[in-house]
Amino acid sequence: MPSTLEGQITMEKTPSYFVTNSAPKRIHTMAKDIKLIIVVRNPVTRAISDYTQTLSKRPEIPTFEVLAFKNRTLGLIDASWSALRIGIYALHLENWLQYFPLSQMHFVSGERLITDPAGEMTKVQDFLGLKRIVTDKHFYFNKTKGFPCLKKPEDSSTPRCLGKSKGRTHPKIEPDVIRRLHKFYKPFNNMFYQMTGQNFQWELEDGGDSPGPRD
Numbered sequence: 001m002p003s004t005l006e007g008q009i010t011m012e013k014t015p016s017y018f019v020t021n022s023a024p025k026r027i028h029t030m031a032k033d034i035k036l037i038i039v040v041r042n043p044v045t046r047a048i049s050d051y052t053q054t055l056s057k058r059p060e061i062p063t064f065e066v067l068a069f070k071n072r073t074l075g076l077i078d079a080s081w082s083a084l085r086i087g088i089y090a091l092h093l094e095n096w097l098q099y100f101p102l103s104q105m106h107f108v109s110g111e112r113l114i115t116d117p118a119g120e121m122t123k124v125q126d127f128l129g130l131k132r133i134v135t136d137k138h139f140y141f142n143k144t145k146g147f148p149c150l151k152k153p154e155d156s157s158t159p160r161c162l163g164k165s166k167g168r169t170h171p172k173i174e175p176d177v178i179r180r181l182h183k184f185y186k187p188f189n190n191m192f193y194q195m196t197g198q199n200f201q202w203e204l205e206d207g208g209d210s211p212g213p214r215d
């Protein structure tokens with residue numbers, strides 16, 4: 001981490017920290033009063049997104065349906081598959097709560113980040129104690145990309161969307177597998193809602209892969 005001068009905030013983004021057992025202790029040793037921002041989305045959609053990313057690099061991997069089960073006939077989920085294990089948010093949060101109070105954490109809804117980016121950014125700015133600089137007027141919905149994009153980033157005069165690797169089309173997953181996964185995550189999601197005091201409403205999206213902007 002670079003040194004931070006008076007009036008500056010240093011930010012660092014590493015998604016894997018949230019699920020790395022040794023991370024909370026090490027980060028606590030480095031900076032006890034650090035503010036932590038965690039972006040979470042429906043763990044079923046997250047798993048499919050994770051799989052889609054791996055598939056783009058290694059097209060030869062087995063199907064999602066094959067990887068998701070230890071025994072499909074018995075409906076036995078393979079929770080050791082990292083794409084699924086990462087979505088057990090309550091488990092990972094438990095680890096962080098051993099070192100940091102909830103007041104130092106802010107949870108961003110991945111779903112609302114797409115449907116209402118300015119609203120989510122307002123909450124992030126408030127959490128960080130920043131002036132509300134980023135607002136509605138900084139975003140527009142790009143129909144081609146199917147996602148919100150920045151109208152005019154600070155370093156450029158042209159609009160900017162996230163790159164091709166963000167917002168890929170997901171493969172169609174068999175509906176009974178999606179249903180089984182929703183059932184698998186339900187108790188963990190409820191635990192996570194209780195721990196955070198926030199209801200992310202993931203159970204409302206039953207049936208298929210949760211509706212994304214492209215669907």
Ligand SMILES: Nc1ncnc2c1ncn2[C@@H]1O[C@H](COP(=O)(O)OS(=O)(=O)O)[C@@H](OP(=O)(O)O)[C@H]1O
Pocket residue numbers: 015048049050052110113114147148149161162165166167168
């Ligand atoms: N504005 C905007 N544009 C594009 N994509 C957006 C946006 N907001 C959120 N998302 C969602 O971000 C998902 C990719 O982020 P990741 O967390 O996988 O990124 S990272 O590689 O782990 O850093 C990506 O997941 P996929 O749709 O599965 O690709 C998007 O759904």
